[in-house]
Amino acid sequence: MSDYKHIGKDFVPPDITGKVTGKAKYAEDFRADGMVYARMYTSPMAHGQVTNIDTSAAEAMAGVVGILTADDVPAVNAPNAAILTNSPAYIGDPIVAVAAEDEKTAEDALAAIKVDIDPRPFVTDPLDSLLTGGPDAREEGNVYVRSGEGSGFRTIKWTSEQIDEFRAGKEPGGEYANEWSYGDLEKGFADAKVIIEEPFVTIGYAHMSMESRTAMSYWENGTCYVHASCQSQSFFMPGLARMLGVELKDVVLISENTGGGFGSKFGAYPIVGLTGYFSKKIGRPVQLRISREQEYYMGSARIGFQGWLRMGFAADGRATAADVFIVEDIGANAAGGNASSAGGAISLVYDPEAMRFRSLPVLTNTTPRGAQRGPGQNQIATVMAPIMDKAAKELGIDRLEIRRTNAVHNDTTVYADQEPVTSAYMNEALQQGADMFDWENRKVKLPRNGSKVRGIGIGQGYHSAGTNGYDGLVRITPDGKVHIHTGVGNLGTYSYASTSRAAAEVLQCDWEDCVIHRGNTEENLPWNSYQAGSVSAFTQTRTNYVAAMDALDKMKQIAAEIMGGEADDYDIDGSRVYRTGNPAQGMSYGAVAARAIQLGGAYSGQTYPEDIHEITQRSVQNVAGSGLVGVAKDNLEREGVIPGLACAFVEIELDLETGKYDILDYVGVADCGTVLHPKGLAQQMKGGAVWGIGMAGLERHVYDPQNGLPANVGFHDCRIPTYLDVPSVSQSGAVDLPDPQNPFGVRGIGEPAMGCSVAALTSAIADALDGHIFGRTPVSPDMIVNHVAGREQSFKPLQTNNS
């Protein structure tokens, strides 16, 4: 739609060749001389206190090089995750690490370690902990509230009557910890023609990145070199330095490729720190890769919800009020914030005129929780879709229409403070999706075919999709090459490259003349945002834009200095700076760069803006004098919520006898501002759809309530979708309307791409079953069969984690 040279065009990302030839190196593919292998002895109990550790037999084994215990690493205050702990709070909590010359010896040594642990009470279902007299997941309490006004443990109990009411689908009457609201809730419900009230459960599950958590560290001259599997590059470093107890300048992070993260590796995590401490203690490089099975014990997982929602709608379908209460399963380490994000998503996607949000974050002795693709937004997306359908049915209006009536648009105000959005085109996305899917013709219910019924669904996804305040760094060298330094990380979205094209766009240069520097602190990378939260596209196009604009200004100034006139008299054509009045008068980018080196100062990075981050400063110092340097902090305007939005339409054929369903057709449409990278966007939309298919029907934690053991500990237990679970072909599209707060109109999309899918599927399942709302994800075949047969489900209402 645009005249851009690079934005909105497909290209070959430089790292993809390594991925198809096997040359791409992931954390475990690196080796260092003298490297040893670490393995961890992890807690066999869901909650306990270590009373004695005997490693003498292990230490005596040939090939064992060292032992690391909690005494060797910094103590952290509960409930934060320690590198090693003597107070394990879930099965798999690391207690001791051993290093050996080879992996087998390290594993054999684990068996020789004797650890005495006093067991403590534990809990896997938040409602069991909330019940008066129920176990607390931590000695300090059963609730942990994170707040700007002070975080802390609390002990909150509900009476059995309050628990029973909640399980019965009534408004919870028990104490809660967080609350926000806007508008007149009472009036909203009074204005409603239809009020829908539903309980819900979303069960958590592991991230299941294909590459399990891996790190290798060694020290040289006081610097810790860390090879780690991480989503973010520069953003990972401050947390890593803190974890290692060293200054930022004393850490080098190498992370060229990462085998998936999905939120689980966006910031420094404990086993990375473990290799650093272990290496320091024994004076040799230490590598640790956790096993696939361990990923389910101590990797990280999505937060689970148990909740209740009441929502009012006027006769025309307009949402007049929403009242939501969420009990949040925050695991043992008190990750959190998913519930509030879910509340925010209700406010933004469905725009109720009045809203109240309440939540209670409850600790459980389960796998550590962390941000997972659409943390909060995607859980509530799946809850909301069949509720919108039910309201439409009761009001006698079309299911698409009720969504369009409430769709977020440019003037919508959102969240507790009713902030503006930068731009939003959900209505346009819904219309485009409906056209691609042929909603009008397909919404007519097809007759049952034997045991098979059809269902169609619509889903909407949202995540805030941008941030600001990070730095950009570009450099033009005398050979005419444009070097784009990016510290955003390489999660697999190619956004490190597609956002780098923002700099190429400003400088009008050919992509072949660009060199991307990334993946290693020593490549002199700027301070960039986390590669998570769907922020990369918006955020890093801005940082690369401001850096390239700085370079462009300097190029024009140098041209004026050499050829006369003012900087404004000059323009660029991709390889030359020329005088606009006389294009024959000009000089090449390379010649400008050579002159910048001669001039020094800000031109070649000898000086730089004061407001850039310490990491960027060091990088500029390292590249100073090598060319013309453009460096700046992103101080561009940014006000309001930056929404990443998507919608999906799906058709399923569900077999009432087996409870299984096939997905016949899938259409996903993005509202992510201007499309930055068409193929990359299609990848995200389709990959997000696969994630939604997994969450809707396949993936969940199951813990043995007797012992707290995770039972789903493999790809085919907590089952991720395979080729055979997803449509062979799915369709994607985009609204492609620019956002005013990004120089190229770009917003992010990674997380909404999943939210719309899981929502569309729960909508379609409900449609296939004549509007039945399970109020629970995943929806398993046995749930469907039980429902069809009119049998009780095999779990109590709102039961989670062991159902």
Place this chain on the structure above:
Amino acid sequence: MNPRLSRRRFIKAVIASSVVAATNARITSAGAQDRSPGVVERLISLNINGRTRRVDVLPQETLAYTLRYKLGLTGTKIGCNRGECGACTVIIDGVTNYSCSTLTHSVRSREVRTVEGLQGADGTLHPVQQAFIDELSPQCGFCTPGQIMSAVALLDENPTPTREAARQALSGNLCRCGAYDHYLNGVMRASGQNS
């Protein structure tokens, strides 16, 4: 069943594996001289990507381990190490195998192909590799070598598969990024058919 994977060959492989397991306790050195019946020599020759490689292999060692850590062929990835995900897929005598679940001793005198063996001598990419680039098939890339090996084996057997046949052939390769659609596009492009 793939015709190349005959019942006889399958049984032979199983027997070879069990011999290795049964003689575990009798191995005392890496010496290749001890060839008495029932004892497995450790220094063996492997045919990897058309080259003979001499390598010291423990009795219980998996092919994925040998490739990655003894031969430096780290293109073969270990995603689960228990035969679930297919990231370690290699081609043995024309048939895809999970190398994490294949004992190295069982592949002596057989032809093993890994992702590193696909490029031409001049560095030209295999059509599947090129098609995967053109379709932007990989995301994080960790499962990609396994996906490629499954696609190569399929196209060697059936140069013009239907999309459904490709979907079945690759279904033993998981991708957490969910890039299945784009991988199938890549297979169809590599086969010269419209995706």
